[in-house]
Amino acid sequence: MWLACARSGVLALADYRASLHHVQFCTRFYGGLDRMQDLLPKSEGLRERKRQETLQRITEAGLKSFIARGYEETTLDDIAAAASISRRTFFHYFKSKDEILLAQLDNYAQSIKASTVENASAGEPLDVAREALLKVVNGFEEPQMSAIARIMRQSKALQVRRGMANLQFEKALYEGLCSLWPGKQRRDGLRMVAMVAVGALRLSVETWQQDGKRPLAKYLRDAFKNLRAEIRATDS
Amino acid sequence: MWLACARSGVLALADYRASLHHVQFCTRFYGGLDRMQDLLPKSEGLRERKRQETLQRITEAGLKSFIARGYEETTLDDIAAAASISRRTFFHYFKSKDEILLAQLDNYAQSIKASTVENASAGEPLDVAREALLKVVNGFEEPQMSAIARIMRQSKALQVRRGMANLQFEKALYEGLCSLWPGKQRRDGLRMVAMVAVGALRLSVETWQQDGKRPLAKYLRDAFKNLRAEIRATDS
DNA sequence: GTGCATATTGCACTGAGTGCAACAAGTCAA
DNA sequence: TTGACTTGTTGCACTCAGTGCAATATGCAC
Numbered sequence: 394m395w396l397a398c399a400r401s402g403v404l405a406l407a408d409y410r411a412s413l414h415h416v417q418f419c420t421r422f423y424g425g426l427d428r429m430q431d432l433l434p435k436s437e438g439l440r441e442r443k444r445q446e447t448l449q450r451i452t453e454a455g456l457k458s459f460i461a462r463g464y465e466e467t468t469l470d471d472i473a474a475a476a477s478i479s480r481r482t483f484f485h486y487f488k489s490k491d492e493i494l495l496a497q498l499d500n501y502a503q504s505i506k507a508s509t510v511e512n513a514s515a516g517e518p519l520d521v522a523r524e525a526l527l528k529v530v531n532g533f534e535e536p537q538m539s540a541i542a543r544i545m546r547q548s549k550a551l552q553v554r555r556g557m558a559n560l561q562f563e564k565a566l567y568e569g570l571c572s573l574w575p576g577k578q579r580r581d582g583l584r585m586v587a588m589v590a591v592g593a594l595r596l597s598v599e600t601w602q603q604d605g606k607r608p609l610a611k612y613l614r615d616a617f618k619n620l621r622a623e624i625r626a627t628d629s
Numbered sequence: 630m631w632l633a634c635a636r637s638g639v640l641a642l643a644d645y646r647a648s649l650h651h652v653q654f655c656t657r658f659y660g661g662l663d664r665m666q667d668l669l670p671k672s673e674g675l676r677e678r679k680r681q682e683t684l685q686r687i688t689e690a691g692l693k694s695f696i697a698r699g700y701e702e703t704t705l706d707d708i709a710a711a712a713s714i715s716r717r718t719f720f721h722y723f724k725s726k727d728e729i730l731l732a733q734l735d736n737y738a739q740s741i742k743a744s745t746v747e748n749a750s751a752g753e754p755l756d757v758a759r760e761a762l763l764k765v766v767n768g769f770e771e772p773q774m775s776a777i778a779r780i781m782r783q784s785k786a787l788q789v790r791r792g793m794a795n796l797q798f799e800k801a802l803y804e805g806l807c808s809l810w811p812g813k814q815r816r817d818g819l820r821m822v823a824m825v826a827v828g829a830l831r832l833s834v835e836t837w838q839q840d841g842k843r844p845l846a847k848y849l850r851d852a853f854k855n856l857r858a859e860i861r862a863t864d865s
Numbered sequence: 866g867t868g869c870a871t872a873t874t875g876c877a878c879t880g881a882g883t884g885c886a887a888c889a890a891g892t893c894a895a
Numbered sequence: 896t897t898g899a900c901t902t903g904t905t906g907c908a909c910t911c912a913g914t915g916c917a918a919t920a921t922g923c924a925c
Binding site: 714 | 871
């Protein structure tokens with residue numbers, strides 16, 4: 394019976410992959426905004442392997458159900474059942490229901506920080522930020538991003554959480570920039586740059602999701618151009 | 630007994646006013662992000678007057694308890710009891726617990742929009758935005774803002790909601806700007822300006838709350854200067 | 866007053882999230 | 896392999912936010 398349960402979980406998983414034409418959701422998780430555990434360094438042993446498997450089962454079950462039936466309509470009991478764990482165990486993997494989605498975005502925050510450092514040669518802070526974001530944006534795995542974005546727009550609560558993710562991005566970018574310009578006197582400016590750049594990202598994603606014929610990177614470049622034009626025109 | 634209850638409510642209210650050195654929370658409410666009812670036009674009659682009184686009782690009870698015992702620790706039963714209504718009735722006034730706080734901020738969104746239109750002569754969009762925000766910021770009723778801000782920092786859930794309020798501000802500012810520059814081709818730029826300006830506001834409020842010796846307006850001016858400096862230095 | 870609209874309330878319900886204590890499974894050493 | 900130790904899983908009972916419904920109370924207009 395337990396075996397049957399596990400098997401149906403695997404089947405559901407395969408079915409899900411096929412139906413959505415994409416693979417490899419979340420090979421690594423950092424546990425969301427304030428991670429409950431550090432999962433990175435110790436990656437060997439049966440225990441850890443099982444944990445990763447469960448994590449993946451939960452995530453896939455959650456995303457699948459969110460897409461199929463909607464976020465609010467999916468209960469934790471549903472997810473737990475589909476992932477072959479108890480409801481109580483769910484909370485040992487995620488602090489809350491929405492963290493299933495947030496953890497996805499958290500990966501991008503990591504990328505942003507890394508990409509910032511790699512683009513150190515781009516010039517001034519805002520140029521570095523722009524190039525870093527462009528790089529990350531080009532690395533978006535298309536169907537996954539759109540799926541998550543679609544879910545996020547379903548409920549107000551999630552849109553709100555999405556806003557939080559942008560703050561994560563901003564923080565990541567800021568930290569990246571700070572490591573390139575370590576001087577203390579520049580801090581406020583870098584903070585501002587991070588804010589503006591993520592803002593540009595936000596606006597582009599918005600436009601892209603509405604009438605997205607062109608690739609996201611195009612919209613992002615335009616946003617930065619707009620930004621410069623508007624601020625140039627300014628007085629004092 | 631019911632009278633005793635009502636009287637204690639009034640006493641609590643007076644006590645609250647005295648202890649916080651300020652008055653007139655929320656003379657008008659719009660019901661938060663998506664208001665549940667339009668309370669503005671019809672403002673006469675016993676019924677409406679009672680409604681306003683209840684609204685005020687709820688808000689004061691809520692804020693008082695949030696400050697005294699913390700946001701998470703305050704249950705809706707507490708608030709309802711303190712406001713001399715039933716728990717169920719609470720939901721006829723606010724859609725959720727956090728709306729008590731959000732409704733406060735919503736008032737500022739209205740001010741921002743109005744102030745934008747009034748400052749039409751300031752020059753380019755970003756200048757108008759800056760002047761509008763400065764004006765609103767100068768109108769902050771000091772102890773109230775700080776109190777709300779302090780509560781907002783207590784829980785993660787509230788910080789997230791606070792982020793949503795910034796989006797409200799951004800929207801208000803954008804709408805104000807759009808009424809000044811009605812042309813469609815400028816839209817994206819105005820959106821960008823609104824985003825950047827509210828971002829500047831956000832950063833200033835943050836700094837101000839941390840080491841706030843100077844008035845908020847000072848920080849806001851600095852933020853706009855920083856902004857300009859950073860973007861000027863940029864390449865393409 | 867009567868009739869109508871709206872406000873208030875209690876009740877029963879769902880669903881998220883927590884604390885606890887029992888139990889199962891992985892780990893490591895002897 | 897066995898036994899001690901650690902970590903993971905689970906069920907249970909609980910709290911609290913939020914909703915739907917139906918009964919009752921209140922304000923309002925005639």
